[in-house]
Structure formats: C-alpha cells, structure tokens
Amino acid sequence: MAEKKAEQYYTPPPKLGKWEGFRIFIWNSETHQFLGRTGASWGKILLFYILFYSGLVGFFLAMIAVFYQTIDLKIPKWQQDRSVIGSNPGLGFRPMPPESNVESTLIWYRGNDEENYKYWTEELDKFLEVYKNPSSVPGDGKNIVHCDYENSPGDKVCYVDPKEWRSCSPENNYNYHRSAPCIFLKLNKIYNWIPEYYNETTSLPENMPKDLKEHIHTIKNHHELNTVWVSCEGENPADVENMGPIQYIPRRGFPGYFFPFANKEGYLSPLVAVWFERPTTGVLVNIECKAWAHNIRHDRAERRGSVHFELMID
Structure with missing residues (x-):
C-alpha cells in the first residue's frame, strides 16, 4: 500500500x-x-x-x-480672410477701464478731483510712452522717418509726432481736469491690409455722417483723400445732444502712408485724439466711433469697423 x-x-x-x-x-x-x-x-x-x-x-x-x-516670425502664415481675425479691422480706444472691470467700456471720473481722474491720465501716459520715446521700440527708432501724403516711407516706418496732439497732450492732462477729456483711437493692425479709400467724393456712403462728408468735400489736395476717416457720434438722440462739440486731433483719420502694416521694426500705429470739448456732466453718454473705407464694414453687434464706449463726468 x-x-x-x-x-x-x-x-x-x-x-x-x-x-x-x-x-x-x-x-x-x-x-x-x-x-x-x-x-x-x-x-x-x-x-x-x-x-x-x-x-x-x-x-x-x-x-x-x-x-x-514652417513659420516666419514676422510674416503670419494665414493672412486676412484666411486668418482668424479676418480682413475687417476694428477700432480700439484708450484709456481703458481698470483690469478689475475688464468688460467695462465706461470712462467715469470727477473733473474737480485730481486723485480721481489721475488713473485715466496715467493710463494714457503709459500708452503714449512709446510714442514720446520712439527710441524704445525695436530698432532704436532708426527705422523711423517723417512721412506725408506725397512721400511714402518705403522700407522705413512713419513717425507719429506727439506735438501734433496739442490740447490732448500730457502737459495739459489731456484736458481731464477741465471735464473735457481726450480719447485716443487706433485702428487694429491687420498684416498687409490695404484700405480702399473714398477717393471720389461722389461715392460717399449714405450712412456716413453729414459733417464728415462736408469735411471730405473741403479737401483740395487729392492725395489727402487717401485717409481712413473717423467719425464719433452719440448712439441715441439724447447722447448726441449730451456729447457736445468734438475735435479730431491732429486730423480726422488715419493717413494712408501708414498702410499697409508689414510688421517692420519701429512701426507705431497712427492715432486720432477725439477731444470732447463740452460734454454734459452728470449724464452717461453712449458714444460710437467708426472707421471709414470701402473695405471696412460696420456691424454694431460684432463691433466691426467701430468701437463703443461710455463717458460720464461728475
């Protein structure tokens, strides 16, 4: 077993x-x-x-x-209609509200209180610093030349002269202390975009403001018609009345010799200062500014070709 x-x-x-x-x-x-x-x-x-x-x-x-x-650091691969930003430039304004209220477009201050309006003037100082010191831009300002309507910059870029802002200069506090503020407008940069100017005064659009049409008709030098025009209006009848008279400094638009934007060293966007001479105080004023060229389309809802902001002075 x-x-x-x-x-x-x-x-x-x-x-x-x-x-x-x-x-x-x-x-x-x-x-x-x-x-x-x-x-x-x-x-x-x-x-x-x-x-x-x-x-x-x-x-x-x-x-x-x-x-x-596969990319060029200075030339975008996708341009204009093939890019995300498209070929219809918008407008920007300065000074902007504080970052804590980033979605706001309200410029609100007390004209008799220096500490209160100081934020807005300091924001403009920061924004315009590069214009006052062009040597601080890439190229040390050596690529900048003085331009006019009959002389294009060629391989250079055009100089933006801060002295032309006159009443809207930092020495005058941009007139914020007089309850007559200056708002600076700039056209958003789109690489290689060329404006189609209103060279024929007979082809002005019907919806163009009457005072802008009259301004264009007074221009004698045909070359000066090569301008992207600017207009600012109150959005509603009450806003039109409360906005008061305005001036465009140094001119009523962006000269054509600044275009196209080609990302050259030292390039600075042209500016238009809108001086609100006597806006009604204590009232909120809705303002819409538009840029005008044949190939700029306006869409208030999408803010294409225009910019909206509110102005309130206590």
Whole structure:
C-alpha cells in the first residue's frame, strides 16, 4: 500500500504591528527589498521611465523644430480672410477701464478731483510712452522717418509726432481736469491690409455722417483723400445732444502712408485724439466711433469697423 504523502497547509504570515510593518516595507532584510522592490526591479522601472520621458521630450523638441521651420516670425502664415481675425479691422480706444472691470467700456471720473481722474491720465501716459520715446521700440527708432501724403516711407516706418496732439497732450492732462477729456483711437493692425479709400467724393456712403462728408468735400489736395476717416457720434438722440462739440486731433483719420502694416521694426500705429470739448456732466453718454473705407464694414453687434464706449463726468 502506497505511503500517504504528508499534507501541507498554508500558514498565514505572522501579524505585525503598524510600525513593524512599515519598517519591513521600507527595508526587508530577508528579501532585500526597498519600498517593496528589489534593486533589480528598481533599476528596470527607472530605466523604463528614463527611456520613456527621453523619447517624449525628444519627440516634442522635434515637433517644435519642424514647426519653426514652417513659420516666419514676422510674416503670419494665414493672412486676412484666411486668418482668424479676418480682413475687417476694428477700432480700439484708450484709456481703458481698470483690469478689475475688464468688460467695462465706461470712462467715469470727477473733473474737480485730481486723485480721481489721475488713473485715466496715467493710463494714457503709459500708452503714449512709446510714442514720446520712439527710441524704445525695436530698432532704436532708426527705422523711423517723417512721412506725408506725397512721400511714402518705403522700407522705413512713419513717425507719429506727439506735438501734433496739442490740447490732448500730457502737459495739459489731456484736458481731464477741465471735464473735457481726450480719447485716443487706433485702428487694429491687420498684416498687409490695404484700405480702399473714398477717393471720389461722389461715392460717399449714405450712412456716413453729414459733417464728415462736408469735411471730405473741403479737401483740395487729392492725395489727402487717401485717409481712413473717423467719425464719433452719440448712439441715441439724447447722447448726441449730451456729447457736445468734438475735435479730431491732429486730423480726422488715419493717413494712408501708414498702410499697409508689414510688421517692420519701429512701426507705431497712427492715432486720432477725439477731444470732447463740452460734454454734459452728470449724464452717461453712449458714444460710437467708426472707421471709414470701402473695405471696412460696420456691424454694431460684432463691433466691426467701430468701437463703443461710455463717458460720464461728475
């Protein structure tokens, strides 16, 4: 009769206390394991992650290198209608409200309180600093030349003369202390965009403000018609009345010799300062400013070709 084999039973490991179990997890002298792994196991897993992340970083750097080979840092790959921003420039205004109220377009201050209107004048100082010190722009200002309607800048860029702002100069506090503020307008830059000017006074659109039409008809020099015109109006009848008379400084538009924008060193956008001479105080005035050229379309809802802001002076 075959001898019975001795039966073997599973013996559970001895119960260990929390501290003893933690100590063995850190270093098990019987199995030579550190944190639950032997030296060979740790070596394999470290080698895997070194190779994995090295490959990942190498792939990322290779893709970046390929990306930079396909783009020009000065010329956008996708331009105008093929780009996200399109070919219809909008207008911007300065000074802007505080960042804490970033969605606001309200310029609100007390004209008799220097501490109150100081924020707005300081914001304009910051914005216009580069215009007052053109040597601070790329190229140290060496690429900047004086232009006029009969002389294009060629490979250079045109100078924006701060002295032309006159009443809207920082020395005059931009007239904020007289409750007659200056708001600066700029046309958003679109690479290689060329305005289609209203060179024929008979082709002016019907919805163009009457005073702008009259201004265009007074121009004798045909070259000066090569301008992207600007108009500012109250949005509602009450706003028209409360806005009061305004002046456009130094001229009523953006001269054509500033276009097209080609991202040349030292380029500064032309500015138009709108001087509100006698706005009604204590009343909120809704104002809409528009840029005018054949290829600028206006859409109030989308703010295309125009800009809206509110003005309130206490």
